[in-house]
Amino acid sequence: MGQLLFAFFLAFFIVSTTLAQPSFPALTGRVVDNAHIISPNEKNNLEEILAQHEQKTSNQLVVVTLPSLQGLTIEDYGYKLGRAWGIGQKGKNNGVLLIVAPNDRTVRIEVGYGLEGVLTDAITSQIIQTIILPKLKNKDYSGGIADGASAIINVMVGKSIGYQKSDIYNDFKEEPVLGIIFVLIFIRIIIGIISSFLLVLFSILSALGMPFLLNRFEKILNKLGLKFGIRKGFGVGFGGRGSKGGGGSSGRW
Amino acid sequence: MQKKYWIFVILAVLALFIISSVNSIPKLDEKVTASWSQVENQYQRRMDLIPNLVKTVKGYAAHEKSTFEEVTNARANATKVTIDASNLNDPAAIAKFEQAQGQLSSALSKLLAVSENYPNLKADQNFLALQSQLEGTENRIAVARMDYIQAVQQYNTTIRTFPGLIWARIYGAQVKPNFTATSGAEKAPDVQF
Numbered sequence: 408m409g410q411l412l413f414a415f416f417l418a419f420f421i422v423s424t425t426l427a428q429p430s431f432p433a434l435t436g437r438v439v440d441n442a443h444i445i446s447p448n449e450k451n452n453l454e455e456i457l458a459q460h461e462q463k464t465s466n467q468l469v470v471v472t473l474p475s476l477q478g479l480t481i482e483d484y485g486y487k488l489g490r491a492w493g494i495g496q497k498g499k500n501n502g503v504l505l506i507v508a509p510n511d512r513t514v515r516i517e518v519g520y521g522l523e524g525v526l527t528d529a530i531t532s533q534i535i536q537t538i539i540l541p542k543l544k545n546k547d548y549s550g551g552i553a554d555g556a557s558a559i560i561n562v563m564v565g566k567s568i569g570y571q572k573s574d575i576y577n578d579f580k581e582e583p584v585l586g587i588i589f590v591l592i593f594i595r596i597i598i599g600i601i602s603s604f605l606l607v608l609f610s611i612l613s614a615l616g617m618p619f620l621l622n623r624f625e626k627i628l629n630k631l632g633l634k635f636g637i638r639k640g641f642g643v644g645f646g647g648r649g650s651k652g653g654g655g656s657s658g659r660w
Numbered sequence: 661m662q663k664k665y666w667i668f669v670i671l672a673v674l675a676l677f678i679i680s681s682v683n684s685i686p687k688l689d690e691k692v693t694a695s696w697s698q699v700e701n702q703y704q705r706r707m708d709l710i711p712n713l714v715k716t717v718k719g720y721a722a723h724e725k726s727t728f729e730e731v732t733n734a735r736a737n738a739t740k741v742t743i744d745a746s747n748l749n750d751p752a753a754i755a756k757f758e759q760a761q762g763q764l765s766s767a768l769s770k771l772l773a774v775s776e777n778y779p780n781l782k783a784d785q786n787f788l789a790l791q792s793q794l795e796g797t798e799n800r801i802a803v804a805r806m807d808y809i810q811a812v813q814q815y816n817t818t819i820r821t822f823p824g825l826i827w828a829r830i831y832g833a834q835v836k837p838n839f840t841a842t843s844g845a846e847k848a849p850d851v852q853f
Contacts, residue, residue, distance in 0.1 A: 482799050482802070483802075486803055527793070528792045528793045528795070528796030528797075529788075529789040529792050529793055531792075531796075532788075532789075532792030532795075532796075533792075651803075652698070652702075652800055652803055652804065653796075653799045653800040653802065653803030653804070654796060654799075654800055655796065655799075656792055656795065656796060657795075
C-alpha cells in the first residue's frame, strides 16, 4: 500500500513538472554529453579539470552537449537550463555553461551574474570565434570543447585565453592523500543518501502543492547543501542555486 | 484528549497557510519591483554602449549622418522616459516606455545594417567587441523582460484568485500592467562571420 502511494506521488510529481518547461537533461556530472560527441577519454579529462577548478575557486563550469534545443534558440534554452540546474554558488552566482548543439550547429557560453565581469561578452565571443568554432567546423567536437573549456578556465583564473592546455594539467595536478580521500568519499556517500531521501520528500511535497512548506524545506536544503558542500557531481540535483541573467555569447557554424 | 489535539494541529496548519498566503502579496509585489529594476538596468546597459558604438562606426562611415542622428535622438528620447516604482501600475507609462525603447531598437538595427556595407568597419576589433556586447545586452534585455512578465503574471494571478483576492483589499492591490512578450525589442541583425 505504501509503495502504491509512493508511486502515485512520484507520477504526479513527474507530470506536474514536465508540463511547465522544456525538458532539461539530468545533471549527471560536470560534462553532460547527451549528443554523444565527446570521446570518453576527453570526457574524463574534462570532468577532472572542471572538478578541480571548482574545488579551487568554487566556480562551477559545466559542459553540456544537446541533440536538440526543442525548438528554442540556444540563447533562450541556455539561461533556462542554467537556472533549472542552478549552476553556480548561491550568492556568488559563479556558474558557467558551455553548451554545444551539434545538430543545430550552435554553441553558447552562458555566464552567470557573478562572472559577467570576468567573462565579458567580448571575451566569450572571442573564445567562441577564435578557439571553439574553428574546431567545431572541422567536426573536431572533443577538441573544440576541450579547448573552449580550457580557455574559459584560463580567463576565470586571470590568465590569457591562449594559455596552453597542458599547463592547466600541471597547475591542477595534486598529490592525493589516500586516507583522507577515503574518509571524504565515505562522508559524501552518506550525505548523498540523505540528500536523495530529502529529494524524494521534497518531490512529494511539491506534488501535494504546499508552497509554504516547500519554502521552509528549500531553505533547510540549501543550508544543508552549503554546509556539507553538496555539489552537482552526485546527481542529487542540488546545485549552488546560482542565478543567471542571460549573459554570454553564442556562435553558429 | 485525542480530539482536542487534532483540532490544535488543524488550526495551526490553517494559520500557517493563511499567514503564508497573506504575506505572498507584498512579497510578489517586491519581486515585480525588483524585476523591473533589472529590466531598466539592462536597457541602461544598452544605452551606455551606444555612444561608443556610434563613435566607432563614424570612424569608417562618417557620411551616414541620418542614421547617426536617428540613433542619437532615439537614445536621448529613451533616457527621458523612465519609470519608477510609483508608476509601475500605470499602463500608459509602460506603453510609453516600451515605445521609446522600441524606437531605439529600430534605430540601432539600422545602424548595424548600415555597418554591413563597410568591410573595414566589420573587421575593426573595437567594433567586433562592441557588437558582441550589444548582442549580449539584447539577450539580457530579453531575459529581464521575460522575468518581469512572469513576476507580474504571478502577482496578478495571486491577487485575482482565491484566497489572495481576500487579502488583496488590505493592501489595495491592483492588477499590474504587463509587457507584451515581443513588442519593440527587435533582435539586432544576425551578423555572419
